[in-house]
Amino acid sequence: MITNIIFRRSDSPMTSDKPHYENVPFEVPSSWVWTTLGEICIFLSRGKSPKYKDDDRTYPVFAQKCNLKEGGISLEQARFIDPNTIDKWAEEYKLKTGDILINSTGTGTVGRTRLFNESCLGDYPFVVPDSHVSVVRTHDEILSEFIYAYISSNFVQQYLEENLAGSTNQKELYIGVLDNLNIPLPPYKEQKRIADEIERWSRQIYKIDDDRDNLTHTIKQVKNKVLDLAIHGKLVPQDPTDEPASELLKRINPKAEITSDNGHYQKLPKGWGITPMQTLCALVDGEKQNGIERINLDVKYLRGEREAKVLTSGKYTAANTLLILVDGENSGEVFRAPVDGYQGSTFKQLSIHEEMYTDYVLQVINLHRKTLRENKVGSAIPHLNKKLFKAINVPIPPYEEQKRIVNAINQTFTILDTIMENL
DSSP states (O other), X not given: OOOOOOOOOOSSOOSSSSOOOTTOSSOOOTTOEEEEGGGGEEEEEEOBOOOBOTTSOSSEEEOGGGBOTTSSBOOTTOEEBOGGGGGGSOGGGSOOTTOEEEEOBSTTTXXXXXXXXXXXXXXXXXXXXXXXXXXXXXXXXXXXXXXXXXHHSHHHHHHHHHTOEEETTEEEOOHHHHHTOEEEEOOHHHXXXXXXXXXXXXXXXXXXXXHHHHHHHHHHHHHHHHXXXXXXXXXXXXXXXXXXXXXHHHHHOTTSOOBOOGGGTTSOOTTOEEEEHHHHEXXXXXXXXXXXXXXXXXXXXXXXXXXXXXXXEEEEEOTTOEEEEOBSTTTTOEEEOSSSEEEOTTEEEEEEOTTSOHHHHHHHHHHTHHHHHHTOBOSSSOBOOHHHHHXXXXXXXXXXXXXXXXXXXXXXXXXXXXXXXXX
16 A cells, blocks of 8 residues: 555535545546655656767667657667766666656657566666656556556646647656656556556557558559559450550551550450550650749649749649659659649659540559659669650550540549548
């Protein structure tokens, strides 16, 4: 039984039979008490600033990055203490199973909370925290798993966020904020029941998340398979009355190399042809304009990640023009200009021949996006491999079948997207 817990009750009479305490967030059952984190800890402290000697990997230091963003703890990125300074670290600073570790500095990481277990030490004799991590070690009669769950809750995380100090670029969680944190404390057995129930539900949530990730991956694979079936003539039935693709391709370029033999491309249907991407489209720049205010059609604007910025000169791009990213990790991604503007510096305009159904060509490009991403050129800034892009072999169905294929793809993708949205 904890005998030194301090709590306050209101002097005013209450009609409820539940106890009431001043300056606390909510009522608790009569068997519970309100206390503070400092009152139930045997050790509550920030770590120390170590002297490092990374070529001696004997004594690791627990830093913010050891509290993994995706959850859990790892010492893989830990740095190491100079063995000559070991005496600086009292025994109480050596982390123990059940310690609650809270990142206490750094925008984006401050407040991140993890529960330590000595199993993560491996062959290391011990690990100590640096000055950017706070250690919460509760009394033996307080279940640390319960306190960890409470501090990890959105309710407390928001409270910590609201009580940070420092500038925008370097937020800091002072130990006094943790020391005075209000704790609703149930009897020990109820702490255990609550912690066990949270653990049980957490396992269920993790399983659901895993299943959702697996299903998301499967849906992406299904989409690729649908596209693959589409451009091989296996998604919709053929109509023998459709004009053959060879006639369409002759109008696009009478001199272009056109293959229609079914055996050349995994047995394409009768009436289809095949030709390189460069026959069907071109990568061009808009006409240079000066002195006219237009929106900068850069990637952040087109993705809706920022408001429009206005330029007074640039390469003119008309509304509904297709823009393809040619610089950066996502080279090959295609956008449609929502308004008249100036072409962003990382784009080329994608001009598709009017004899082709535009959305069909875009679906072929989508199918090759992975290959285009994996075969970028350049080092500092990766670029779209234009030679590879132009050489993509495009199976060409008759024009009317292109429209039917795109319609079938859209219907299928709508169903898959609805499933994704409801996961």
